[in-house]
Amino acid sequence: MATSDAVGRTADLARALRSTLRGEVRFGAAERAVYSQDASNYRQVPRGVVKPADADDVRAAVALCREYGVPVVPRGAGTSIGGQATGPGAVVLDFRRHLNRVLAVDPGTRTARVEPGAVLDDLQAAARPYGLRFGPDPSTHSRCTLGGMIGNNACGAHSVAWGRTSDHLHSLDLLLADGTELTVGGPLTPAGRDRLAARTGRAGELHRALQALAADHLALLRRAMPALPRRGSGYALDALLPEHGHDLARALAGSEGSCAVLLGATVGLVDAPAARALVVAGYPDEAAAADALPDLLPLGPLTAEGMAADLLAALAAAGRRPAVLDRLPDGACWLFLETGGADTAEAADRARTLAAAVRRTPRATVTVLDDPGEQRRLWAVREAAAGIVTRLPDPAVPGGVPAWPGWEDSAVPVERLGDYLRALRGLLARHGLRGVPFGHFGEGCVHLRLDFPLAERPWVFREFMEEAADLAVAHGGSLSGEHGDGQARSELLSRMYPPEVLALFGRFKRIWDPENLLNPGVLVDPRPLDADLRVAGRFRALPLALPYERDGGSLLNAVHRCVGVAKCVDTASGVMCPSYMATGEERHSTRGRARLLAEMLRGELVTDGWRSAEVREALDLCLGCKGCASECPVQVDLATYKAEFLHQHYRWRPRPRSHLALGWLPLWLRGAALAPGLFNVLARHRGAAAVLRRAAGIDRRRSLPALPPETFGRWFRRYRAAHPEPVGATPVLLWPDSMADLLDPAPARAAVLALERLGFAVRLPAGRVCCGLTLVSTGQLSLARWVMRRSLARLPPDLPVVGLEPSCTATLREEWPRLIGEHRLPARVRTFAELLDDHGVDLPRLGDTALTQVHCHQHAVLGTDADRRVAERLGLANTVLDSGCCGLAGSFGMERGHYEVSVAAAERVLLPAVRAAAPDTLLLADGLSCRTQINDLAPGHRPLHLAEVVLRALGIN
Structure with missing residues (x-):
């Protein structure tokens, strides 16, 4: 009842x-x-x-x-x-959905007014024209909010120069659980405190109670609150001391939403250095790097970040090793010491002084980087660390093992950091745990994710956490340096503070929130640190069609890759996730979809398993662009999970019409190609086209394609009859994908003419072939396997296979091994640009201006380095758009219910850039989807495949 x-x-x-x-x-x-x-x-x-x-x-x-x-x-x-x-x-x-504005920037007072959901990067962008910035800058700056930063008292890499969020709070507009509103902030004089205490009503009662709390316990607060720059555990009650001005904004920073709801804030800004240089110092290990800091910090670096070689090993294991890492000096741990100045010369001079100090330490090495691009690329590695180290490399486990937070954020006095790191390594060894220390070494703060066996032996988590807490306290430290306590560490506060202080924490919470309605269970009356673990409990063992080779054959392990780093809700980059950028809905983000799949496997909230309507709805707007597979720090691959779900969801059930029409598109196109003229007449007839769209599940606002009068296959047979295969030329096999053969043969014809002019002999497979992508993307995996095996049998065993359509080429490389176990072919598959680049062919210089839309599958699976080098050899002044998926994404943008998201994705970057391009700009788009989207939504701009551009450069009409 x-x-x-x-x-x-x-x-x-x-x-x-x-x-x-x-x-x-x-x-x-x-x-x-x-x-x-x-x-x-x-x-x-x-x-x-x-x-x-x-x-x-x-x-x-x-x-x-x-x-x-x-x-x-x-x-x-x-x-x-x-x-x-x-x-x-x-x-x-x-608060991030709507209350997310930077309301004003006042350069005179060097302050800004923000709503709680305002994203830090948006504040930085608003302050930049005035030469200002917000000082704290956590690695999640592209998506973290000011309200969250205040709640956790966030810091970031530049805290050695600009401090914590609490150091920049002018005022906070607060709503209490009982409806009371008040504004607090800034140090108060005794007269100011008296005025607040004299107020009537709930506000006056609150101020009197807070002043009494401090006045009754002055000695305790002065004695028991560690004087650390990174003390992030517990309430900052020492901010209530008279010598600290009874600063309520500072006392509330780090209260984790447990005392009041933030309605708005006025924050302080600092001068942004006009120029910067980066000193990278190498040391034998992280403890040696920490030992060097007391001699370096007096020189005033803006940052003193530590990054150990373990981090680079985790990066390499994930298959990503940026070339900029070659600029690191010798060592097994590095300090990133940034300097700033009014100009490049001043920043460089300070860098030289720091570098000289580094060299005075035995066995230390040093490199100075003054190129802003190299600096950005190195900082990108450091900022990605929180995601990179969520998977630790393990030779026995493909894809590595998960590493979990919990003890990711401890802080000790910087002069004791070296000893603490040595002792921490010993503690890890005793518990048989591995982790990658990195973080804000200049303030004694260490980030560390560990391979806790949370599902198998959760008691190890508690045992380690308790001993680690004692270790940090023994070194004069704090359980948390900037991430707050939450459920992970609130229970351990009794190991850091005496009972009298814990009692004051409870009193402080009750003054603000006597009914315990705001975020109960953190800081005061905490929930157990080993309760509510997300990997604990029973999960369903549902049948699977895909191997999940990097995750031990487990979809659960695959979706548990998502640890909430939330790069997928960063809207600053075009790649991930297009549908989230269009809708702003959390369930349409990569992490939202991963969590829904995890709940489906748990079976408590999402109870219908593969029949789940909630999961189907969330995945329906996944474009299958694979942006997450390459951009997510832990390579959550929603396109693959979606294919699995659709396969299982519609197994033995009627499928949507679009799956049969667009999933089987190569088959229907082959039939239509028998009478292309008739099809084109029907496609142009208003009534007939409407019937065709309705039957195929295509949105009424989409135009139907016009079929060419001759397929590529027929053209090639005519061409080869008139032009026998060149003698002595290098043979290559051109992959005649269904779209190039039946829908848009111009790129394939151009590739044949260009390659044969450049010394290759082009051959085609011995029969019709198809990569199976349209079947994979609609979850028809059994039929896709049949198509793949049939096509494989028609390929010669030794020739390079040149793909023109990026999505098909990516399928040959990635999906064929996964679905039919074909592991030899991918090494032979080359893009058109890769083939030219591999053979170092001489290309004429066009010297034109170009604008390139990179196909999302090329970005995620194939890479674009070869394309960039070929464009340079052609002499193109080429701008590559950071637009991510064009929004059409094969069949996605054609289907009913997807049009608005498809257009919104295109309108973010691609279409405005196309419309703004000069008339003589070459528009490069190797993907048929990208070219179709441009032709549909920006008519008058004809995009070209790279093969067509090379053909033009060769002067062949």
Whole structure:
């Protein structure tokens, strides 16, 4: 009966919220699933999710939750590592969706007004024209919010120069759980404190209680709160001391949403150096690097970041080793010491001084980088570390083993950091754990993810965490240096603080939130650190069609790759994730979809297994672009998981018409090619075209393609009859993909003419072939295997195979090994550009201006280095768009229900760039989807395949 009452009250609360708020109210299983995790080890299913449209929505939502006795958890980007951005049975307030503006920048006072969901990079962009910036800069700067930064008191790489978020808070606009609103901030004089204490009502009561808390315990607060620049554990009660100005904004920084809801903030800005240089110092190990810091920090570097060789090993194991790593000096651990100045000369001079100091340390090496591009590329490696080290290389485990947070954030006095790191390595060895230390060594803060056996032996997690807490405290340190305590470390605060201080923490929380409605279970009355582990529990063993070779044959292991680093909700880059960028919905992000799949395998929230409507809806807008497979730090591959889901979901069930029409498109095109003129007449006839679209599940706003009068195969037979194969030329096999053969043969014809002029002899397979991509993308995996095996039998065993269509070429390289175990062919498959680049062919210089749209599968699977070198040899002034997927993505943009997302993806970068291009600009787009999207949505701009551009350079018409 109690359960029924609870369900009824939840339904009543949802109805009340929907009838009152302007923003979104989501209490369904899908939304609860994707918000059940942050970037921590924990899974806590919320009661529902509210995305307030404005501050009035926040006020109304908090009031209703208080009326119904339901906890509230404020949330920004959901990248919290301690487990403080979700809560069991709570209503999550997602501020990133709407309350995300930088309201104003005042260069005179060097301040900015922000809403809680404002993203840090947006603030930096708004401040940049004034030569200003916000000082703290965590590695998640492209998606973390100012509200989240205040909640965790975030720091980042430049904290040795510019401190923590709490050092830049001028004022905070707060909403208490009881509806009280007040603004706090800045040090107060005694007279100022008296004025606040004299206020009437709840605000005055609160100020009097806080002042009494400090006044009654001055000696305790002065004695028991460690004086660390990176003390991130517990409440900052020492900010209430008279000598610190009774600064309530500083006291609330790091309170993890447990005391008040932030409605807005005024933050301070700092001068941004006009020029920078980077000193990279190499040492034998991380402890030696730490030992060197006390002599280097007095020279005033802007950063003092540590990065050990273990990190590079994890990067290499993931298949990514940027060339810039060759610039690292010898060593097994490096310090990144950045200098700044009013100009390049000043920054370089400071760098030389630092480098000279480094050289005075025995066995230290040093490199100075003054090229901004090299600096950015090295910093990108450091910033990606939080994602890279979530998988640790293991020769016995393909794809590596997962590494978990928990003890990722400890901090000690910098002069004791070397000893602490040595002792920490010893503790790891005693527990048989591995990890990669890195982080903000200049302030004694160490990031460390560990291969805890959370699912098999969860007690190891507790044992290590307790001993590690004691170790940090023995070195005068803090359990957390910037990520907060959350569920991971709140229980351990008793090992850092005496009982009297813990009692004050409880008193502080009750002053602000006497009903314990705001983020309960963190800091005060904590939930156990080993409860609610997201990998714990029973998961379904559902049948699988794909091998998941990097994940031990387990889809569960594959989706658990997602640890919430949230690069997929970064909208600054064009690659990942196009549908999230279009909708802004968390369930359409890579991590949202991965979490839904994990919940499907768990079977509690998402109960229908492969028949799940929630998972189908979330995956329906996945374009299959594979951007996540290359851009996600842990290579979550939603295109593959989607193919698996569609295969299982529609097994022995009727499929959508679009799967049969567009999944079998090569077959239908072959039939239509028997009478291309008739098909084109029907496609141009309004009524007939409408019938064809409806029958095929194609959106009515999409034009039907015109078939060429002659297929490529027929043209090639005519060509070869008139032009016998060149004697002595290098033979290559051109892959005549179905689209090039039947729909757009111009690139294939151009490739034949260009390659034979350049000394190759082009051959075709002995019969019709198809890569099977359209079947894979629609989840028709059994039929795809049959098509692949049939096509493989028609290929000679030794010739290079040249692919023209990036998606087909990527399928030959990646999907054929996965689906039919063909591991020899991928090494022979080359793109058109790779073939020219491999053979170093001489190319005439065109000297034209070019604009290139890279096909998403080429970016994710094939790479573009060869294309860049060929474009240079052609003398092209080439701009490569950071646009990601064009939005058509094979059949995706053609299907009903996808048009708006498809167009939105194209309108982000691609179409504005095409429309703005000069008339004589060459538009390069090797992908048929990309060319079709441009022709459909920006008519008048004819995009070309690289083969057509090379043919033009050779002067062949």
